[in-house]
Amino acid sequence: MSKSGIKQVAALCGVSPATVSRTLSNPDIVSEKTRDKVLKAVELCGYTPNRFGASLRTQKSGNIVVIIPDITNSVNAGIIRSIENAAAKVGYSVLLGDTQRDPEKVKHYAAMVRSGQVDGILLFSHQFPFDLKEDSSLLHHLPPMVNSCEPLALDNICKVMINNTAAAKMAVNHLLDLGHRRIGAITGNMDAPSSQERLAGYTQALQEAGIEFSVELVVDGNYQIESGKLGATKLLALHNRPTAIFCFSDNIAVGAYSALYEAKIEVPQQMSIVGFDDTEFSGYLNPPLTTVHQPLIEIGQQCMRLLLAQLNAKPISNKYVELPVQLIIRNSTAKISH
Amino acid sequence: MSKSGIKQVAALCGVSPATVSRTLSNPDIVSEKTRDKVLKAVELCGYTPNRFGASLRTQKSGNIVVIIPDITNSVNAGIIRSIENAAAKVGYSVLLGDTQRDPEKVKHYAAMVRSGQVDGILLFSHQFPFDLKEDSSLLHHLPPMVNSCEPLALDNICKVMINNTAAAKMAVNHLLDLGHRRIGAITGNMDAPSSQERLAGYTQALQEAGIEFSVELVVDGNYQIESGKLGATKLLALHNRPTAIFCFSDNIAVGAYSALYEAKIEVPQQMSIVGFDDTEFSGYLNPPLTTVHQPLIEIGQQCMRLLLAQLNAKPISNKYVELPVQLIIRNSTAKISH
DNA sequence: TTATATTCTGATAACGTTTTCATAGAGCAT
DNA sequence: ATGCTCTATGAAAACGTTATCAGAATATAA
Missing domain, CATH: 1.10.260 (434 Repressor (Amino-terminal Domain))
Structure with missing residues (x-):
């Protein structure tokens, strides 16, 4: 034929x-x-x-691009899956813009909207993805786009976020409630707003409890497992070690577990651990991890909803949507032992 | 402007x-x-x-689609990341075809090649993705496509695979070498060729060691964590429980660890565990997991290489690429204790 | 200088749709 | 019948490129 x-x-x-x-x-x-x-x-x-003929005529590709730092991260993967689902339902296909944190790749994928290859952008990065010097009108005529997880420092843009500060506060307050006073923290990439906000939440919680902030208790991580292991090892080496650690991601918690296991320190009897993300495995760690649940599916759905509204030139009542998080208490946290 | x-x-x-x-x-x-x-x-x-104009003229979209069951699985995520990398280097964009194991979605994404939306297909499924009745010429004039991980029952198609049977054999032999004689298995989805092959490897290894196959020792899983926990629980309940378990995925091993932890059975002293995949966290489990390493990056690269050859109508010397796996021995396996 | 080969460039014709505009026909009231 | 409104259709004009082909300009050779 x-x-x-x-x-x-x-x-x-x-x-x-x-x-x-x-x-x-x-x-x-x-x-x-x-x-x-x-x-x-x-x-x-x-x-x-034929898609080309139709697209040429309609000037619509039917594609969106999701620009995201690392698809291998299970939070990201969960969000993308949700996006794909929502997009498929309304007839859009999703182009994968895995950037590996390379600013050039962010720009590369964002530029697809100029060539018509995609109709809209889902941006999971705090980096503004266009060269303004190349086309300064962009700031006022942004293409259909929604920003999530890592907020852009721009306020006329659709965003779907969680309140990292409040979430971190909630996690730390849980530890405070259990009687912990020396609480360590292992951060994510500190250039990421999410990590900055979580740190702010940590600090605020301590302050409100009247506990002095101690620099040695917060160690730099990068959201990866290995950084959790390194970080926990550092905290353990402290002269006056903490009785609990707030890990800025579940991955970090996994690394911390590993360090504690090797040091033969029992969780939660000798050390309480709180994670962040509630990734699938966190309930299967030993002991099951107390962590902050992120609503990955809703994040994807809301992103798609807001993007779709822009694609269809519908009015958007609320450009900023904040999704609720939840502290999942499992067995990695316990009352401080005397 | x-x-x-x-x-x-x-x-x-x-x-x-x-x-x-x-x-x-x-x-x-x-x-x-x-x-x-x-x-x-x-x-x-x-x-x-403008991409539409160019594409209309050249009949090339510059896109490929990767059809894969679940991007949330870290093996899949790792492969996709590698594909995205390789594709970007040669100027292709990748469309995400996460199917959630829905046969209709497999077909949907494969059909994109007909509309011109994509130029080629990377198929990580054993399901033939076209309706033959709709266009019977397809079998002989297949679009550019390469099949990986879960082999199609068709031999004129480019494939990049690992030898699951040999890999499983290697894993089980390791346990045999340690003196284990009652070795349990928790499988993946048994409709997946990969799981069938791993089971075959398990069986062969036992047979060659002169050990009689025992039905009660192999329990059905689905590659997911929860199935590992359930499976291990079943094996523990056995009258004559195994001394080692071969898990068909690292996820299953995580579930098994969880069950063993709850049953207060020590790994590897009381139970040896072998996984499959060597996902990032496997080295950070407690104890670190002995597992079969899959070369995710190479899989992605080889897929892209073969697809690119087809896209450029280059001759392909070898349609079947088999990539080597490796047994990573960590601390979850030990000599049987008497 | 002329003839010939070579390198560049422009006009033009696709590529395969969708959409506008106009018209033919159908239905309805008068 | 006549006029009128609708509905359903077709003709034709885009949409923005690239590839072919032929011709102009330039270089090379005699």
């Missing part, structure tokens, strides 16, 4: 190409008789509309 | 659109003088070629 275009189909059933197009994209405006005729011919030819 | 097409650029620097096009896509065939002129105008206009 040779390649069948809309013309072949039209010829086969004796109508114009226009009618075939209408039948497929707007069936209601064509009479039932011709509709059946056309549909039959379409079936017979195995005709699928 | 209004939308600038190739015509505006051409007008601005006094050449024809054709010359602008040539300057951008095939600079060598245009004189240095005009090239500079054109490039300057391009810069000035901030011109980016």
